[in-house]
Amino acid sequence: MTQPPHDEPTAQSPEELREQVEQTRHRLGETVEALADKTDVKARVQEKAVAAKEQASAKATELTGEVKAKAAQAVQLVQEKLPEPVTAKAAAAAGQARQVWHDQAPEPLRNNRAPLVAAGAALVVACVLLRRRKK
Known part of the structure; x- marks a missing residue:
């Protein structure tokens, strides 16, 4: 038999040895899963894409x-x-x-028009002011 690792005590009975083997298998399985996750490039790229999309959406809001x-x-x-x-x-x-907006704008734009109307009104007022100052 081989020497046990220094941090684990030697098993005193066959039952303890089975328990140690089971624990070692469990840790080895977790390690293999972690390594497999790190090598799954497609999944990691998708995770980063989702995170970037969420960040962009939050910034846009x-x-x-x-x-x-x-x-x-x-x-x-x-x-x-x-x-x-x-x-x-x-x-x-x-x-x-x-x-004019109601008559000519596409339906998706009409449903979200508040910012556009506010900007348009501000633009109209600014144009009127500029014309008035030129005279």
Whole structure:
């Protein structure tokens, strides 16, 4: 027989020896599984792809919230600084833009239009302001 490892005591009975063999088999099986997992390149690439997709989705959600907040701030700032006649013209233009949007935009875009409408309204107001300053 071979010498047992230094960290394991020698078995005193056949039952203890069977138990040690079973434990060794179990540890060896776990080691083989761990090595097999490390060599499964396809699975590791898929795991990394899923993680990257989740991270990108979370970042997109975060940025969408930031853009919505900044658009709302811009609209509020513009509304505060505009005189009433310009505000009325901008509201009319926004109403026309909404009608055109409803008539011509594809269905998937129409269902998620709030950020686009806010940005469009801000753009219309900015154009009106720029025209007014040039005169």
